Amino acid sequence: MPDETSPREFGPSPGIAKIPGPCDGGTAYGHFCAYSGTFGSGSRIDLYRCDIYRIPWSSPGSWGNNQTNGTVALFLGNSGLPIDASRAPSGNHVYDWTPVHDVIDC
Template identity: 40%
Template structure:
């Protein structure tokens, strides 16, 4: 009896911390679902929500970090991964009424300090915003794109799985709308 009561209290506390509603928890039937309220507010279908959650989990396995929103992974204060709903051109901002994310790499050649890698061509799909001088895992295959909008003179380096250098970008402001070798890129060091 005491264990069941403590379990109920623990589940309620986790739900409260995650901002979940009782209907969202009951709809899934197996306990709290992280960020369910964001999925409901965005009117995502169950299939879209499940697909997005699976993609976030897959990307976190490569990049690390912690999930801080339905489609956002924070990389220990060193950058973010923003995951697009599969089939959509760009990630959404689930915390904004407009749902539109600002992208520091695409706001023009103002040297935002970021290097951004995109899973799709033409700066589309999911995005990793890199800010610090460290290695970032790349979870994508196939064609994508990138923007180097770091401080003047800074070049990003792409590395293979064996640690050998694959490519060095030009200094900012530089971009590639159709980078065709994400399959060969294991990590990027944006400095």
């Protein structure tokens, strides 16, 4: 900063913990979580609101469906037609995202 004689370190304030999100280390109730890596690792997409979500990965990943009991998520191919489905609660620790273009979480 101007007029300071030594550099200042910027970062989180001491004593303030990061609040985990619904897809950090599992799948919170009411959510569908898609992961770029297997066993809930890598990048994540939180599918919470009823919508169509683009899946950008074409490799083995994983997902957890912890929406309200019986809610069905549809996995859509490039044609927009369903190629797979998941009824809550369920999950898959190793899932090939290659044929999946979008997921509808409701």
